[in-house]
Structure formats: structure tokens, C-alpha cells
Amino acid sequence: MKSLFHNIHEECGIFGVYGHPEAANLVYLGLYALQHRGQEGAGICSSDGAQFHLEKSIGLVADIFTEKRIKRLPGSMAIGHNRYSTAGGGGLKNVQPLVANYALGTIAIAHNGNLINAERLKDELETDGAIFQSTSDSEVILHLIARSKEDNPHYRIAEALRSVSGAYSLLFLRESELIAVRDPMGVRPLSIGQVDGAYVIASETCAFDLIGAEYLRDVEPGEMVIINHNGLQSVRILQSIRKAFCVFEFIYFARPDSYIFNHICVNTMRKEFGRQLAKESLVDADIVIPVPDSGVPAAIGFAEHGKLHFDFGLIRNHYIGRTFIEPKQSIRHFGVKIKLNPVRDLLKDKKVIVVDDSIVRGTTSKKIVKMIREVGGAKEVHMRICSPPTVGPCFYGIDTPTRQELIASSHITEEIRKYITADTLSYLSIEGLKSIIPNPENYCTACFDNNYPIQFPEDRLEQMELVFA
């Protein structure tokens, strides 16, 4: 059965609406604004008070949802989900929302995050007679709810979530209510807003901006928010011993115009990372350029602090398609060229500082450095990374490779510098990172310090071996 749970790592975006005559349309717009959190597929489930309506497909939000499909989603409440593209990943059956009929009616779920004990729970549920139709760990939650003996569906959800461990920002749709829950550590963001008297809930606030909704507050770690004809009710269903907001949301995942984790501006954080990085590792240079788009604010911060020229030395092609046909005759740096092209006029014979968000395997950084040097004609290439070295895989919802594949888990910075052929390479220090984030003790920084706030799954031990070596 292990094969079923191969691709559990998935960052996603979720969006829900209660009490709006165009609920599905707003979810569509919300998912569109959250498209950066998942491009494999998307789905919307609406309820008209009695019947559920579901549309989902592989592809991008704006391609999937035609006017015809939106019309097939009547009702004043709806939830939606963007799925992240995972290698070889499950296809349509794993695109959410998942909908199930159970003893108390029908329930739909949209899940951002990753459970770490899903495998074990699934084995137990199967032993007890459950059948699984997707390979998504979110289906486990539906089974737990269905098996609960509680009469009240809210109690059932609470009971179910007490059994699971891991990261989850969840939206549930019932016949006539919308429910949002965030795991007790609050790993993934989830915010509440309001528009035209309706409630909206989104992974990031950039989705509120598009539809003109006003931010109210975050769903709190361990909180269940129930929205129905009685308005919004809050129940604390899980005790939150510590918080573990994902620091990588600031570094890479969230959109810069979003405000997450109690309304901190992502763009501001990124710019400060760049500023701090300059404090730590400034070098003499003619120009500071970002690897677009995630490196942009940090590069601006870096240049500002260092009083250096900032410019766009790498131009991004915005029309990247799903599948790309590579010519047989190998083209140098092909994989990177599809996305980026250097501006020779800016780089020729210059000392260049390149700012990127992180280094994972090192192969892309190597291609970028070479391209800046060979095509751009740079004299020196100084790579600056606005996060600490990535040494640990994420088990809470971001798709990272195994520890063995993370170059920084087994190589010191000088070795990485040689590999990527940069003149110098510096990372942001973990202390520097923590000096910027407010209340850094509330964040998960496991990917930088192996300090996992939640136990990691036993079947992932092989991914972790270097820790114990």
C-alpha cells in the first residue's frame, strides 16, 4: 500500500466563501490570486443548501473555470483548492476538494499542509474496513470524521483532528455551513476576511485584495471557525503548546503582496532579509541583480543597504508552458534559458551580485552563474542567498527533495561555491534571519536547523539518515 502515499508533499492554496450570491465566482477569483501556491489542478465545490456541486480538473484556474462551469456551481457557499504540481503525481483523483457522503450527510474538504501520521492512520482505518480512493492524506481526515461516534458534526471534526498530526489549514463545506480549522502549531497561513457582508477565508490575503475583501484576522492555531446562518463562531478544539509558522512562506512561497502569520507583509520581510544579508556579506560590486521573481525584494534591500546599483540583469519569460520540447542537440544552460535570459549590456565586464531565495540541489544556481558569466559577460559573480543553507527536508507541506539531494546537508559553503562556480557565495545566517522575524520562537526553521517541531513520519527515516549519521 505504500505506493499510494508516495507524493504526500504538497503546498496548496485554499479559499472559501459563506453567504455570497456569487460564491463560486469569488472562489474562482480567490484561487486565481492563489495560483502561485499550486498549478497542477484546481477544484471548486459549492453547496446550494441541499445539493453539493463539484467541478475539478487538471490545469490552471483561469483555463479550467469557464463561465459554463461556474454556472454549474450554484449556491451561496463554496470552497476551492489549488493543487501543487508534484512529480508523477496522482492526477485528477487527487485534485481537491474531496467530497464524501457519510452518516450525517455530505462533507467536502480542502486541505493545505501535510499530515505526518497519515500512513499509520490509513493502515489502521483499512484494517478497520475503510476503502481509499485517492492517494491524498486528506482522505484520512474524511474517514476519521465518518467513523466518529459523535452526534454533532463539529465534535466529529474535532475528534478526527485530535488523531492526526502534522500541518493543516483546512476548509470544510457542509450542506449549510463553512468550517475552517488550522493545526495547533499554525504551520500554514489561513486568514479570515469580509466582503459585501459575506465571510471569506484564504491561504493568503492577496486573494482578499482581488475581490475587495477586508482582512479581519487569522484563523488561530488550534481554532475551529464555524460560519453559518448564526454568523461566525470560534471554538478552540486543539491546544496549541507551541507555534511553528513556516518561515519558508516568507522566503519563497507566499506572494510578496500578501500579509501572513498575523498580518506581516511578505515583501517587507524579504526586503529585510536582503538588507541583513548585505550587512553580513557585502562585497565590492558594480551591480546587484535578483533571480526573478522571488529574489527581487531581497535584492532591492541588499542594494539599498550596500548602496549599490540594483537592476534587472535577468529577464524572465512569462509564457512558460506545461511541457517543453527540448531539441535533441543540447543547448547550453537550456533548462534555465527557457525561463531567464541575461541582459548583456548590464552585466558585461561587471562585478555582479546575484540574489536568490535559496539553493536546493545547486544545479540551477550553477547554470545561472555560468549563464551570467558566459552569456552576460560578467567579470565576477557573487551569489547571495537570502536564507540560511537548506539542510533538512520539509514534512509539513512544501515539496522539498530528500536530505541526500539537498546540497547543503552534506557540503560546506565553500564546496557549494566551487560547485556552482561563483566567485563568492554567502547565505543569510540563521541568527540574521531570526533577528528580522518578529517572535522567531513561533516559527518552524527545521529546514535550516533540523529542529522539527512535530515528529517526522517513520517511513521517511531514510530521507533523514544524514541527520543521524
Place this chain on the structure above:
Amino acid sequence: MKSLFHNIHEECGIFGVYGHPEAANLVYLGLYALQHRGQEGAGICSSDGAQFHLEKSIGLVADIFTEKRIKRLPGSMAIGHNRYSTAGGGGLKNVQPLVANYALGTIAIAHNGNLINAERLKDELETDGAIFQSTSDSEVILHLIARSKEDNPHYRIAEALRSVSGAYSLLFLRESELIAVRDPMGVRPLSIGQVDGAYVIASETCAFDLIGAEYLRDVEPGEMVIINHNGLQSVRILQSIRKAFCVFEFIYFARPDSYIFNHICVNTMRKEFGRQLAKESLVDADIVIPVPDSGVPAAIGFAEHGKLHFDFGLIRNHYIGRTFIEPKQSIRHFGVKIKLNPVRDLLKDKKVIVVDDSIVRGTTSKKIVKMIREVGGAKEVHMRICSPPTVGPCFYGIDTPTRQELIASSHITEEIRKYITADTLSYLSIEGLKSIIPNPENYCTACFDNNYPIQFPEDRLEQMELVFA
């Protein structure tokens, strides 16, 4: 929850292969030959001994399965399913095979027939914590298997089927074996064949002919046939008190070139029905014409016995599409004209006997009679039906309307004749019907005599009310 089980009536075609290097390709051909049993959608699930592969879609077999899709179905064993087009019916989620992961691995199911206690079982399963993702009663069987406490999967299937009541010819695919089961009354046909040393199982033998397989025997009522590396094993898992072969398979559903219910030729039965009908209700006429295609053999038999001229007075259009755009300006007999056109040269000023398989609501027959008279120019139109009046709905897998909609349940033949505007109308007598079928006591004739061999579902009482009135 009732809404979930709205469209349970479904005639279907199933086909399975064990032990052939091109298993999925043979299933594809088998489903193609069984296309008449279901045109809404089709699916194939193969196993390569470890992994399951599933392809399914809305549409016709020959449109769904491209070479590319067949290639995505590796393995030497596979099962497939053709789904009948039911009004407003469930879409892709109900297209079979259904595949589920459970405690003992993975299992796929393809089901022809209809359970009568699915609604109650589903309620019980949900109360016990099960979640349902389709509206197909076949999913109930998967849950029952998953909940069984037996260690052996065969015992689990047997235990599950002991709980269900109704009609079912079933194929199961496990990692490395193919299992076929037929309900204890044997309502729907299911035959075993062999080709190139491989076993094949099909709803009808016409599927064997296409792939050059040889008929071995029927799966017996109440029998489980297990085919794996040990060959074919037979287990009697359910006691067969009486048989209830569906007589309507002979009248309408099966293909004339098939041999069903212990290898009786469908074409021969139909021709004999026509012959018997002529014995019972011959009338002076110039020509006997069938309503194509199901009325053809009976019309030939009728003409032969009556020593009358047989001819094709109604030409069928073979290119009928899925959706048909009707012009706003109403055209007389439009619905029928899309399918049939009379040959005026044959019918003009003639006394015409029209042979059809059955009358359901009477509306189509009325249009046909009028068209033969008005467009064809016939002097007299005598309708002959090669089955008894249809007075009861079917609960065992054929899509019939409710009792109230069956014209013969509330009208005598003379009233029906007037309604369809025929000069005369005669049905085959039920005695006549039984005089032709070998061992008629082994057949279900409930649709003609309200003699239901299996209890009918409680929630269908309203459909039955005229019986008790």
C-alpha cells in the same frame, strides 16, 4: 442521502481477461463488442501483478481508448465496464471499474445488475463510519469487502455478497487474480471463454467472437470463479434456490449473435417469438416490416410463419449523435425521424404489419404508426409486439420507467391501440413466450406478470403502487 441513489437502474456490459500479454487490448475489443449494453461511458483497469492502472471516461469505447491510453494499461490481466446512459446520470465518478485500497491491498470491481438493498446497506455502512464517493450501488460491495474480518479475500467477497440482495454479474480484479461472481438467481448473463491459453469472461458471447475466443461455459448462479496462476477454480459461495434469468435479455437487450443463459442463441429466440406471435395474431397484410434493429428477427419469423412478404420499410440512420439540436419550428414525428425513415415505395397503399420488441410508454409507437401512415402512405398499420404487455418495472438492472409510466400497467390493449392509432395491436401472450423458452421456470418474467423473484426495494414502493391498488 436519497439523492445519491437516484439512478441505480443500469444495464451494463463487463469483460475480463486473465493471462494474456495484451489484456487491456482484449478488454477494449470485448467492451467494443458489448457497446450495445451501455453507451454513457467505459473504463478499463489492468494489473501488472503489483500496480493497478485505470483509464475511464464518458463516451463510446472506440472514442475513449486511443492507442496511447491502451499503452497506459500494462499487465496480463484486466477488467472493463460499459456504462448505460441513464437520464441525468452521475457522470465520470460512476463510470466503472471502481478501484479501492483496503486492508488486504487493492481491488477493482465491474458490476452488471442492480442491488435492491443497497440503500439500506449504505445507511448502515455510513452509520458505521463509511464514506461514499460515487452514487453507484457497486461501491456498497467494496465497503462490505473492506469491512469483512476474514483474512482471505475470497471469503471476504463471499461474506460481502451474502449481505447484498439483487442482480449482479461481477468481475473483481486483484493484484494477481481475476474473480467472477454471479448472483444466486443468475439474473444477468456471464460466460467464460478461452483464447490463446488465456481466460476471458464476458456478459455476452459476441465479445468472444470478436477476439476469436472459444466459449467454455457460463459462470453458474451463486458461483465464484477464481482465475490465477493456479488456473481456474470454482467455489459455490451462495445457494441458488431458484433461477431468475432475465427474459428481457432475449427480447431486447442482448445482441442477436450472442448465446446466453447456458448458450441459447438470442437470434433464434427472437425469431421464434415472431413465429409464435404470427400463430397467435396473424392478420391479412401485404408486408411485414420490423422496427429496426431489435424487431428484425421477430419480423422475419412472423413473416415466415404467416407466409407474408418481409421487407425493410423503415430505414435506420446509423450516425446518431450524443446530443441533437432540434429546430425550434416543430417537425412532425421529429424524435422518431432522427432514427427512422419509411420507404414509401414499399408501404404506399399497403396493409402493413409492424413488428416491434415492446411498448413502454407508447409515445414512440404512436409516432411510428403515424409516420408509416402519413409519410409512408400505408393503408392499414397493424402493430405486433413480440413480448407480452410490459406491466412491471425492472429492479434488477434494466432501465425501465416507473409503473405509472408503463402504459400497459394501467391500460388494456384496446386502449393502447387507440392511443398509438394502429388498426390492430397484438402482444405475444405470456404462455406463448413461455412455450418457446427452454425451462421457462428458470426465468424472471416480473415485467410481464409482476412476479418478482427477489423482494423489491422498499423505497421503490411508490413505483409499485398500482400493483397494490
Place this chain on the structure above:
Amino acid sequence: MKSLFHNIHEECGIFGVYGHPEAANLVYLGLYALQHRGQEGAGICSSDGAQFHLEKSIGLVADIFTEKRIKRLPGSMAIGHNRYSTAGGGGLKNVQPLVANYALGTIAIAHNGNLINAERLKDELETDGAIFQSTSDSEVILHLIARSKEDNPHYRIAEALRSVSGAYSLLFLRESELIAVRDPMGVRPLSIGQVDGAYVIASETCAFDLIGAEYLRDVEPGEMVIINHNGLQSVRILQSIRKAFCVFEFIYFARPDSYIFNHICVNTMRKEFGRQLAKESLVDADIVIPVPDSGVPAAIGFAEHGKLHFDFGLIRNHYIGRTFIEPKQSIRHFGVKIKLNPVRDLLKDKKVIVVDDSIVRGTTSKKIVKMIREVGGAKEVHMRICSPPTVGPCFYGIDTPTRQELIASSHITEEIRKYITADTLSYLSIEGLKSIIPNPENYCTACFDNNYPIQFPEDRLEQMELVFA
């Protein structure tokens, strides 16, 4: 340039409407009824009096024309075209109607038939500066019209058609009129009908039946019919020295319920062919079976005359898809089995007469004979062909192979019989054929007697070589 004109052989169906608020919808229905004349693709062009609207696609009429597409075809006049599937054929660019802008406005054309001097005209036009965008010979006609110096578009069409030689039933759509023309020999059928005060023009009358139109008369050979706000006008634009109605329309191509060539019933002709064939070559047999569907009326006629039992010994599968994936393991008679399956009960140990419309290469007949004998179990198989031996290719619009591929062009009947492994083989005599058709001197029988009424194209000499050998 020769490559451009490779696939000029094409039987097609055309349909036009003038003066109906739902013109495009009627054309859609008309094309649907004429689907048997071409299944590769279809198109409809409408005019709203000023603008032309065009929708065309590869595929079947009922699949191509959704309600949405029909709505994009406003106007009270429209023409449509069904294209025959030719091997390796040109794709979308050759799907008609073709629409062109020229000096006098816009004109659309739908063409059934084949020109024999298209290649030469095209060379001349190109020398004179024309550019060609399709590989259809119909485009030549558009160029000739555009180059005419006449002021009046009707004169232009007449002048253009005086230059071309061959078979053509044509529909033209201009901004506010519908024009129909038939070549001076009248090779292909074309009839005028009326419905709701609107005029309709169709290749075959079965299209009138579907929309409830009444047959008025044929477009005469050499006649131009102009329909506009002045009503219907007739102009004799080309002198008709002899007629050359295509006899193969009766034998194979037209639908049996159509009335063609001055309203002769196709079904009646076919049945008489069968009757005559029985007169000429009756043999002792237990059963007469047709190769469906074109052999059906002849088989009935044959059986009636021979006082033999008629029955459907071969069942046709109606769900034949576009592409068929053949299994690698060869299945005997596979190509034929996809379409036909014998009913063993009817054929076992019987002397069987099989009636087919024609033998082209002989390969299919051979498979059918073998299948009847091996799968059906027949004792004797007597093949009866309700047309004379096909010895000459058609250059006037029916897709036949080259002379070398026609088995009867180089083999006597006994050799063919041996090849197809029949016990006996007889064709209808050409005298027999002519004895049935009214005014046989008005028909083209070149495919049976090499008597080509129109000169055949020079570049086709190699196809004809056996004639002169």
C-alpha cells in the same frame, strides 16, 4: 504540383436552404441525413444577407455541430457539405464549403462530384497568377468565377462551368441568394424541395424527409437554379447532349429510402437487382443472407424470387469508431469481425447464399466467406453480387481504387471465386442491370463496361493502362 491533387476522388453530400429563419439548423439536419455520403468532415456556411458565417471541422455532423456552433450561423440561407473520408486526405483545408472574396463580393461553394480537367485548369490558372490554398478541385471553380470578366455573377458561374469537365452537383451561396447547378450529364443526383415556404436542395431526398420537406423536382442536367427574393428561376446554362446518371448510386451509395434521378426509389431498384440476380443465378440453398446494410434489399429480392428463406446471418456492430487499435496477436478475419459477426444458429451446416453489392479488391469478400464457413459453420457459401463485375475506376466522384487493384479488371469470375474461396460466385449481368433501370441509356456504367461518357483525365492514364493493354 501533382502532390496537391492526389485525393480528388470524393463522394460527398450537399444541402442548401433559402428563406428559412432556421436555415443553418435545417442544413445541419440535412447533412445529418446525408451522413452516409461522407464521414471525414462537414461544414456549414450561412449568409445573413451581408455577412458570411462559416463553421467546419473534421468529424461527424452530430459531433461537430453543437448548439453553440449553430448559433454562430445566423441568416435565412445556408449551404452545407459532408466530406468523404479519403485515405491520407487533406484535412481541414479541404472540408467544404470553401468561401472566397472576389471582385463581386463573397461566394461559397459546396461540391459533390469530381472534375476531370482540374489539373490542367489549375496549371493554367497558376500560370496566369492564381494561388491555391486547398487541394480540392472545387477551388478551381472559384478561381474561374473570379477571373471571368462578366459583370453578372450568374454569367460568371456559367462561363466558369463551361470550362470545366466532369461531374458536379454544386451549391453556391451569395450574399442574398442560393444557386444550384448540375453538370450537363447529371452524374450526381440533386433535388429541390420545399418546406414552410422555404426552398431546400439536397443530394438525396432522405434529407427532405427528416425536415418534413416536400420533393418538387430534380435540378436538371445543365440547369442553373437561382433562388432569391424573386423566387426560383431556372436557366439552362449548359447543353446536355447525353445523360450519365451514376448507376452506382443505386447499387451502393445512396440511402435506400431516397428517391434519385427523377425520383426513382433506391430501395426498389436494389430489390429488383436481387430479384434479377436470382433469375440469372439461383442455386439450391437453405438460406439467403445479406452483407449488411447495402446488400439487404437485394438479398430480400433474391430470396423472394428464389422462394428461399431470408435471414440476418451477419450481425453488424453499429458503434464503429474512427480509429481502431488492433491487437498485436493477429486475430483471424479481424478487419471484418470489427463490423460483422455471423449467427452460427442460422448458418451451421447450411447451404448459404450471401448477397453483397459489389466486389472491389476481393479481400473483404474472402474474409466474409471464410468467416461464414469457419465461425458460422456453413456447409456451402454461394456469393451473389447484385452488380456486374467492377472493371473500371470511377473518375466522377466515387472513391474507387486504380484499375490494377480492381480484381475483376484482370481476373475472370472463376478466378475470383477461387480467390474468395466461395463455392459459387455470380454477378448480375450488365444486361440484367439495364433491364431493370428505366432508360438505361441515360446512365453511366463505365465502372462495369469501361464506357466512359466523359473523357478521363490524362494524368490518370496509368490507372487505366489495362484497358489499352
Place this chain on the structure above:
Amino acid sequence: MKSLFHNIHEECGIFGVYGHPEAANLVYLGLYALQHRGQEGAGICSSDGAQFHLEKSIGLVADIFTEKRIKRLPGSMAIGHNRYSTAGGGGLKNVQPLVANYALGTIAIAHNGNLINAERLKDELETDGAIFQSTSDSEVILHLIARSKEDNPHYRIAEALRSVSGAYSLLFLRESELIAVRDPMGVRPLSIGQVDGAYVIASETCAFDLIGAEYLRDVEPGEMVIINHNGLQSVRILQSIRKAFCVFEFIYFARPDSYIFNHICVNTMRKEFGRQLAKESLVDADIVIPVPDSGVPAAIGFAEHGKLHFDFGLIRNHYIGRTFIEPKQSIRHFGVKIKLNPVRDLLKDKKVIVVDDSIVRGTTSKKIVKMIREVGGAKEVHMRICSPPTVGPCFYGIDTPTRQELIASSHITEEIRKYITADTLSYLSIEGLKSIIPNPENYCTACFDNNYPIQFPEDRLEQMELVFA
């Protein structure tokens, strides 16, 4: 006939390859790099030395060209075309390359630019008997070539182009050669490169970078470049009295990493425009932000010169789909919000300078200013445009509205400022613009000064009326 030529304004991208085994694949990559020049549709035509192969479709390059389609384009030479999305524009029939058969064989054309006498030429050609099948002015060129009496195809092309007036960068594909021509004023860019011994020709050099090709030189205004087995030959076919490079390519259309018009870096020009704009109209501010993406380099230049903080105050959504379903309930600034979202943290209570490339109608600028003020919370919004006021429509290949719709053609800057509700508004002066571009006399600046280097088309007079008013 006028309706045919409605949408002649079209900016496009073209790419050609001669002498490479993967010619079609390189064209595909080249078109991908040029995607910003046209997103409506794309096509590739290849020649294998004898046969032409054509694939074209509506959509984006990376979506249209699957591996399967690229395989259907064999041969070592190919040309391709990206088509700009014009409102209501012609669909598939206008997607290029256009391919035609004519007296000397087959020829394909890909055209960037716009002819101003196409309408008149078309009328003359039609009068002379030509038929038109597209609404593209490029088809006129094909007709002129086909009608030329020259024996040599190169002379024919030259003769044809001597008849046309307007802007054109052209690629022709013949059976075994690639031909490139640029109009005598060189309005649109066209460059020659080399890779692996093969020649490549592209609208912009960014296409060379992707495939690793080296820039050789521009195709000169009035030059015909013929590339075949004899290598590259140059013929001066049209006299170049003056040059008229399009200055708008620098301002908006070309990609910043491209080098055009004798290899001038687009990014450098844009940055200098911003620098000059700051010289002319600096204002006290806290932050300079660009309207992404075309305003970015100018904003950087502006900030650098003004010693102000540069930042990304507007975040762009990169997943903009083809059709966008707007909710019925109007959302403020909806059209702009789909693309841009302000970062409040950066803008709140700030004096903001916004740098954009141009103002056309003014409606978008108005929404952006309001969004920065209302959503972003800016205290002051100063709009700076890095080009002079756009007062004249373009007739040479850029899709601009009519003069009446250009706000600057009838309003002074202060009126525009009021309309867009900015605190201040400044444009780059035309003198400032010319002080930056090398040899400004070689450029067309008609859109800024109504100084049209080529006569504009007579049928466009109504678009121009304000000039003469």
C-alpha cells in the same frame, strides 16, 4: 469587401531557420522567446526539400506545439509566426504562415508589419480575378508574387514588394530556400544569426539567446536575403530613401534583453528614457515604483538619477488566462486588479512616483492611480510616462486605437492629469526622447508628432480626422 480588412493592425513575431536537422524545433523555441509579440495564435511551416508541412492553431506557442506536432514538421528549413491578439480578430484562417501553390511551386509567408495600400491592391487584384481566403494583408503579397510574369521567383518577390507600401519584415519559405526581406524604411526589426552552421532569422535577438545562436547582423532596410545551398546572398531590391525604425519597439514592444535596430539594447534605452524623464520632471517623493513589466527599466533609471528609493509597489499576477469571468457584483478597479496588486507596506502614507511606458486611453492609468491611493494608501501619486504623449495612431503594425480614442490627441497634459486623478503627471519630452536614441532621424515617431514617414491609408482618414481639424 471592407469587412474583410477590419483588423489589419497587428504586431507579430517571426522566426526562420535554414540548414538545421531540427529546424521546426528551433522555430518553436524561437517563437516561444518571441511570445510577447503575439499571443493569439502561432504556426510553423517546414519544407523537407520537396513537401511543405504546416501546423497552426489558436493559442500560445508552448500549448500548441506538442512533440507530436513538431514531429509532423520534418525538414531542415522552416519559418514560424506569432500572431497578435486583435479584438474580434479573424481566427485560424489568419494565423500565419500562409501557404499557397502557384505557377512556380509552393511558397509560404510570415509577415510582421502592416501594409497601407493593401485595401487598394486587393480591390485591383479582385477586379483582375483573384480570390481571397483570409482577411490578412499578407495574402496580397502572395497574389502579387503569383501574378508576376518574371521567371525567377526572387524577381517575382521583388516585383511584388515594389507594389506594396507600408511596414514589413518578411520571411518566405520555398521548397529549398529561406528568403528574408525588410521594407525600405526598416520599420520592424529583423536580425540574422547563426547556430551550429545553420542560419536563423528573428524579429528580436532574445530568440537567438534561447537557442544559443550568435547575432550576425540585421537584415537591412530594402534588402532581400536569400539563404540556400549556396549560402547567404544579399540583394538590394528596394531603394531606402529614409529609415523609419519604430521607436515604440524601444518603449514598449520589444523584450528588454533584445538588441534591435543595429543591435541597440532595449533595456539600456528604456533605462535612459527613465533617467532623462527624471532630469525633466523630478519631484519630491519617498519611492519610485514601476508599472510592471515594461515600466521597470525606466523606473530604475528614474530612481537612480533622482537618487530615490526604487521598489516593486505593484505585484503582477503571472497566471493571466485567456478569458476572465467577472463577477456580476462590480469590484472596484477589477480589470487592473486581475493583473496588479499594490504592496501597502511600501506605499502607505508615501509620496509615490509611478513610472509607466505610455498612456493610451487613460482608463487603465486612472485605475492604477486610484488603486495606489485607495488600496495602497499612498499620500501622493505622481505619474511619470517614459514616452511623449501618444497623439497619432500607428498604421505600420502596432495595434493602437483610433485618434479619437487617444486621450492625448485631444487633451492637454493637465486635463489628462485630472482625468487619471494623479497629483502630477509628466511625459518624456520628444526632444528628450530624441536626445537618447542614436541617429533619431532614422526613427518613426509619428505616434508622438504625427509625422508619418509613409502615406497613411485613405480608408483610415476617419481615424485621422483630428489631425486636419
